[in-house]
Amino acid sequence: MLAATKQKETVLIRRVTKPMRMVWRNLTSMGTALVLLFLLAVAAIPGALLPQRSLNTQRVNEYIAEQPTIGPILDRFGFFDVFSSFWFTAIYALLFISLIGCIVPRAVDHWHALRAPVVRVPRNLARLPKHRVGTLEGTPDDVAATAQQMLRRWRVSVRKNGSDVEISAERGHSRELGNLVFHVALVFVLAAVAIGRVLGYEGSVIVVANGGPGICTGSPAVYDSFRAGQGVDGTELTPFCVRVNDFTADYLPTGQAEMFTSNIEYQAGDDLATNTWRPYRLRVNEPLRVEGDRLYLIGHGYAPTFTVTFPNGESRTETLQFAPEDATSFLSSGAMRFDPPGGLYGTSDERRQNQIAIEGLFAPTAFFHEENLLTSVFPAMTDPAVAIDIYRGDIGLDTGRAQNIFTLDQSLIEQERLVRQARVNLYPGEVEVLDDGTEVRFDGADEWVSLQVSHDPMQGLVLVSAIAMTLGLVGSLLITRRRVWLRISPEGGDTHSDSRRTVVDIGGLARTDQAGWGPEFDKLCDRLGVREATHRDGA
Numbered sequence: 001m002l003a004a005t006k007q008k009e010t011v012l013i014r015r016v017t018k019p020m021r022m023v024w025r026n027l028t029s030m031g032t033a034l035v036l037l038f039l040l041a042v043a044a045i046p047g048a049l050l051p052q053r054s055l056n057t058q059r060v061n062e063y064i065a066e067q068p069t070i071g072p073i074l075d076r077f078g079f080f081d082v083f084s085s086f087w088f089t090a091i092y093a094l095l096f097i098s099l100i101g102c103i104v105p106r107a108v109d110h111w112h113a114l115r116a117p118v119v120r121v122p123r124n125l126a127r128l129p130k131h132r133v134g135t136l137e138g139t140p141d142d143v144a145a146t147a148q149q150m151l152r153r154w155r156v157s158v159r160k161n162g163s164d165v166e167i168s169a170e171r172g173h174s175r176e177l178g179n180l181v182f183h184v185a186l187v188f189v190l191a192a193v194a195i196g197r198v199l200g201y202e203g204s205v206i207v208v209a210n211g212g213p214g215i216c217t218g219s220p221a222v223y224d225s226f227r228a229g230q231g232v233d234g235t236e237l238t239p240f241c242v243r244v245n246d247f248t249a250d251y252l253p254t255g256q257a258e259m260f261t262s263n264i265e266y267q268a269g270d271d272l273a274t275n276t277w278r279p280y281r282l283r284v285n286e287p288l289r290v291e292g293d294r295l296y297l298i299g300h301g302y303a304p305t306f307t308v309t310f311p312n313g314e315s316r317t318e319t320l321q322f323a324p325e326d327a328t329s330f331l332s333s334g335a336m337r338f339d340p341p342g343g344l345y346g347t348s349d350e351r352r353q354n355q356i357a358i359e360g361l362f363a364p365t366a367f368f369h370e371e372n373l374l375t376s377v378f379p380a381m382t383d384p385a386v387a388i389d390i391y392r393g394d395i396g397l398d399t400g401r402a403q404n405i406f407t408l409d410q411s412l413i414e415q416e417r418l419v420r421q422a423r424v425n426l427y428p429g430e431v432e433v434l435d436d437g438t439e440v441r442f443d444g445a446d447e448w449v450s451l452q453v454s455h456d457p458m459q460g461l462v463l464v465s466a467i468a469m470t471l472g473l474v475g476s477l478l479i480t481r482r483r484v485w486l487r488i489s490p491e492g493g494d495t496h497s498d499s500r501r502t503v504v505d506i507g508g509l510a511r512t513d514q515a516g517w518g519p520e521f522d523k524l525c526d527r528l529g530v531r532e533a534t535h536r537d538g539a
Contacts, residue, residue, distance in 0.1 A: 028101025
């Protein structure tokens with residue numbers, strides 16, 4: 001009775017676990033791993049074609065606004081956060097599990113294959129694809145010693161079989177080793193990328209060139225946008241300071257950018273305590289590497305400078321970046337806000353009613369159409385000008401709400417809390433005077449550069465793993481598994497004969513691809529001296 005119960009339990013367990021075993025076998029097959037790798041590559045395509053929130057939230061919002069039908073659907077399924085979406089993570093995790101499930105059994109089998117003895121000499125060597133028979137001078141032991149010396153880089157096994165000496169040799173186990181190295185390195189790449197996203201961070205910030213204040217990167221607050229991994233709380237960022245001395249853009253006659261170059265100075269480590277600045281020439285794809293971080297030059301634009309002189313003679317000067325509207329001509333748009341000096345107006349309400357705002361366009365190489373509309377005809381700053389609207393009123397500084405630095409709050413304009421006073425086109429040095437005596441002067445523009453700081457503690461492991469992947473792949477493609485067997489017998493089969501001649505029967509087999517194996521087999525036979533006997537190719 002007890003035995004029958006145990007048997008039923010065993011049958012039940014097998015029925016329950018059979019589907020799980022089938023799923024595991026299918027998941028850990030090499031075919032499944034290849035399919036998942038292909039799916040991962042396909043899944044990464046939207047991340048390259050669509051704007052991503054981690055890089056540019058504003059561009060994502062603009063895309064959704066421009067595509068009101070498909071945009072929200074793509075957003076719901078994570079196409080604007082591809083690399084952190086649930087479906088990309090699922091493919092990533094399944095590929096990771098599949099590769100490990102493939103590698104472990106193959107590594108065990110390879111270990112056993114390395115420890116296993118070489119296959120014994122087949123009975124009929126003439127059936128092998130490569131075969132030669134020849135007669136040599138010397139005893140079987142002499143010929144066997146010569147053959148062993150010739151095969152010293154092979155795995156060799158020598159066996160006496162009566163009067164015969166049988167030699168088995170094989171090489172090419174490094175092919176499977178290279179295959180394993182490739183897949184293990186791929187697992188390390190996947191793991192390093194995943195861990196790097198958890199422990200790494202990335203921030204971007206706009207810095208005005210030509211003597212701008214620069215940045216110090218000890219806090220996330222200094223960045224215009226900041227993305228941190230789950231393991232980063234923002235309190236242990238690598239501290240270093242950067243200031244941008246100048247920026248140079250090389251353009252083709254068509255206006256296409258050819259190269260961006262910026263001369264910067266930086267402080268890191270002990271230099272922060274000694275206030276030592278070190279120069280560096282920062283270029284596109286030539287980042288500054290400091291204290292484990294990488295500083296990239298990823299873009300540039302223009303920052304106009306305006307000076308507002310209030311009726312009491314006090315002035316405020318501000319330089320602020322404008323956002324490029326056209327990547328070819330660098331026609332840019334932006335806004336500025338100026339708060340009156342303290343004491344000029346008696347009450348806070350009166351002060352809010354006399355705040356100054358500027359919104360408009362900047363052209364590095366200006367051209368005015370017949371309608372007096374401003375555009376730019378070249379991205380370099382050869383003839384700068386602005387077309388601006390000047391507002392007076394409440395610019396929203398006291399509301400506590402976050403504002404877009406490139407545009408004014410349109411609700412304030414619609415509510416007439418901010419009223420337009422003038423619409424003018426200005427060249428550097430030109431002034432517009434408002435009805436209360438307030439002067440707005442356009443002073444020119446400076447370059448700004450967009451810098452990106454990236455920290456990835458696993459980048460060294462990714463590099464080493466990528467190199468290992470390449471070496472493993474090359475080894476698995478170039479190395480072939482092959483075996484050679486020799487049966488060395490005294491001529492006539494009589495060990496007591498006075499004959500000093502020996503018959504050598506050689507067979508060869510390539511375990512995988514036979515490409516290149518024929519010349520190698522012939523070379524082995526020629527070195528041994530078996531040149532004039534029969535030579536057979538075929539099964």
